[in-house]
Amino acid sequence: MFEVTPESAETGKRRDAASDVKPLPMNPLSIKVACSNCNLRELCMPMGLKADELDKIEEIVAVRRKVKRGGRLYSNGERFTSLFAIRTGFFKTCITTEDGRNQVTGFQMAGEIIGLDGIVKEHHTCDAVALEDAEVCVMPFERIEELSREVAALQRHVHKIMSREIVREHGVMLLLGSMRAEERLAAFLLNLVQRLHARGFSQSELLLRMTREEIGSYLGLKLETVSRTFSKFVEEGIVEVKQRHVRIIDTEALKLIVNHNQQPC
Amino acid sequence: MFEVTPESAETGKRRDAASDVKPLPMNPLSIKVACSNCNLRELCMPMGLKADELDKIEEIVAVRRKVKRGGRLYSNGERFTSLFAIRTGFFKTCITTEDGRNQVTGFQMAGEIIGLDGIVKEHHTCDAVALEDAEVCVMPFERIEELSREVAALQRHVHKIMSREIVREHGVMLLLGSMRAEERLAAFLLNLVQRLHARGFSQSELLLRMTREEIGSYLGLKLETVSRTFSKFVEEGIVEVKQRHVRIIDTEALKLIVNHNQQPC
DNA sequence: CGGAACGTTGACACTAATCAATACCAGTGG
DNA sequence: CCACTGGTATTGATTAGTGTCAACGTTCCG
Numbered sequence: 083m084f085e086v087t088p089e090s091a092e093t094g095k096r097r098d099a100a101s102d103v104k105p106l107p108m109n110p111l112s113i114k115v116a117c118s119n120c121n122l123r124e125l126c127m128p129m130g131l132k133a134d135e136l137d138k139i140e141e142i143v144a145v146r147r148k149v150k151r152g153g154r155l156y157s158n159g160e161r162f163t164s165l166f167a168i169r170t171g172f173f174k175t176c177i178t179t180e181d182g183r184n185q186v187t188g189f190q191m192a193g194e195i196i197g198l199d200g201i202v203k204e205h206h207t208c209d210a211v212a213l214e215d216a217e218v219c220v221m222p223f224e225r226i227e228e229l230s231r232e233v234a235a236l237q238r239h240v241h242k243i244m245s246r247e248i249v250r251e252h253g254v255m256l257l258l259g260s261m262r263a264e265e266r267l268a269a270f271l272l273n274l275v276q277r278l279h280a281r282g283f284s285q286s287e288l289l290l291r292m293t294r295e296e297i298g299s300y301l302g303l304k305l306e307t308v309s310r311t312f313s314k315f316v317e318e319g320i321v322e323v324k325q326r327h328v329r330i331i332d333t334e335a336l337k338l339i340v341n342h343n344q345q346p347c
Numbered sequence: 348m349f350e351v352t353p354e355s356a357e358t359g360k361r362r363d364a365a366s367d368v369k370p371l372p373m374n375p376l377s378i379k380v381a382c383s384n385c386n387l388r389e390l391c392m393p394m395g396l397k398a399d400e401l402d403k404i405e406e407i408v409a410v411r412r413k414v415k416r417g418g419r420l421y422s423n424g425e426r427f428t429s430l431f432a433i434r435t436g437f438f439k440t441c442i443t444t445e446d447g448r449n450q451v452t453g454f455q456m457a458g459e460i461i462g463l464d465g466i467v468k469e470h471h472t473c474d475a476v477a478l479e480d481a482e483v484c485v486m487p488f489e490r491i492e493e494l495s496r497e498v499a500a501l502q503r504h505v506h507k508i509m510s511r512e513i514v515r516e517h518g519v520m521l522l523l524g525s526m527r528a529e530e531r532l533a534a535f536l537l538n539l540v541q542r543l544h545a546r547g548f549s550q551s552e553l554l555l556r557m558t559r560e561e562i563g564s565y566l567g568l569k570l571e572t573v574s575r576t577f578s579k580f581v582e583e584g585i586v587e588v589k590q591r592h593v594r595i596i597d598t599e600a601l602k603l604i605v606n607h608n609q610q611p612c
Numbered sequence: 613c614g615g616a617a618c619g620t621t622g623a624c625a626c627t628a629a630t631c632a633a634t635a636c637c638a639g640t641g642g
Numbered sequence: 643c644c645a646c647t648g649g650t651a652t653t654g655a656t657t658a659g660t661g662t663c664a665a666c667g668t669t670c671c672g
Binding site for chain 1: 442445452464466468472497507510512516518520523564567
Binding site for chain 1: 620
């Protein structure tokens with residue numbers, strides 16, 4: 083289980099994601115499986131485990147669960163029991179307030195862990211919506227805690243995942259607090275391709291799984307601004323955009339937009 | 348150790364913060380101490396511990412450390428070894444990028460835990476700056492991990508603290524992504540007094556420990572906008588402001604500003 | 613084919629940023 | 643004690659950047 087490490091690029095996508103699933107006689111929505119022959123193993127298992135430790139960790143993933151496009155993995159207020167490792171598909175997480183505000187707090191892809199928000203109150207505080215048909219490994223949190231009391235490497239891994247999420251959110255705060263529209267969108271695109279590339283996809287081409295409105299919500303912009311900014315990038319020859327297909331022509335230009343904050347000497 | 352729970356209000360501040368410190372013959376900047384007679388105990392210790400578990404947890408806090416106003420508890424890039432529980436004082440955490448961007452990611456007060464960002468990379472990714480003279484309990488992370496393998500209640504507590512930070516940051520993302528200046532400042536003030544009140548301070552009066560610029564950085568606004576928005580609140584009779592002294596006259600008005608997002612039916 | 617959801621583009625309004633001047637306050641040293 | 647200084651805060655005038663509203667185009671899917 084558990085997310086991407088920088089070194090572990092080039093995994094995923096090479097085999098059909100479902101090719102190593104041996105269907106067992108169970109609920110069709112929840113098939114028992116093993117981590118050790120999962121093609122995302124390198125993306126999300128702690129490294130350097132002894133054989134017996136590995137056996138134990140196998141037991142964490144109780145079942146898998148499929149979520150259809152538009153379906154919810156969990157919803158605000160729902161009781162928290164498990165973390166989820168995304169096997170295939172793409173999610174957004176978002177919070178909604180009573181007064182109708184809505185904020186996309188992140189987009190998650192294969193190999194990433196989702197559900198950490200639920201731990202504090204033992205209830206989820208946001209919604210996780212599948213943006214394409216998805217499958218996740220269900221990891222009961224009690225088991226994770228139990229096992230990470232026995233396996234220090236797992237414990238460390240869990241701590242790192244949570245800390246990584248905190249640091250990621252710091253980055254989003256920087257983006258929302260200090261960047262202009264172009265800078266936000268450039269940073270967003272670079273982040274997406276970087277993560278996709280770590281999963282074996284192209285460095286320059288990507289298929290957006292979300293609408294302009296969802297991008298806008300995540301970036302603190304209106305959908306029209308997102309659209310206009312895309313158009314601007316196209317005019318400048320930085321990207322090609324055909325609806326949700328994006329090809330990055332000039333990665334360096336995007337990086338300049340993000341980093342070339344005018345600096346007074 | 349470890350932060351505020353809603354129930355545990357009304358602690359702190361009643362005794363002089365240093366009154367239960369028995370100076371031992373050690374480095375003057377690092378005095379060995381016990382949690383069990385700390386006046387912040389109810390704010391930050393896991394509940395329902397057995398006596399022997401409590402004894403173990405005592406051992407986590409190795410030493411205390413004082414940080415002068417303007418000084419740094421830790422800096423970006425510095426090796427991560429410990430979490431810190433704030434005993435007295437007030438901190439900001441902020442990230443700075445090479446191109447000169449700066450973002451305050453949070454303000455922390457007594458009873459809160461600081462340093463979680465350092466776990467992933469084993470190096471800190473932000474700076475923690477004291478906004479007034481402060482004292483923290485140093486908790487070596489290796490010890491925390493060791494003990495939380497033995498004491499499930501502690502383990503759960505650590506997980507909750509990290510999850511709470513994630514949820515807090517979701518709230519900040521909502522603020523930065525969807526609120527206008529007045530809404531941001533109103534939400535900020537309400538959050539501050541709420542936390543101060545949980546520590547035994549007034550519900551209506553507060554002394555800002557940070558500059559307008561720091562508030563602005565946190566809220567994604569320029570200092571002039573923060574100042575103007577304060578003035579607007581004063582005109583409307585919602586608050587009184589004398590430099591860093593703020594008295595909240597009309598809490599409900601602030602709540603309305605935050606929540607009364609125009610709602611299409 | 614028709615409709616709904618999504619995306620693009622234009623005109624205009626408005627919020628917050630910028631630039632600039634002035635005021636306030638705490639601390640320092642004469 | 644006062645004057646001075648540097649950091650901080652307030653306020654005004656102006657502008658840049660997004661939001662808003664609206665019309666139209668595109669794509670997908672039943």
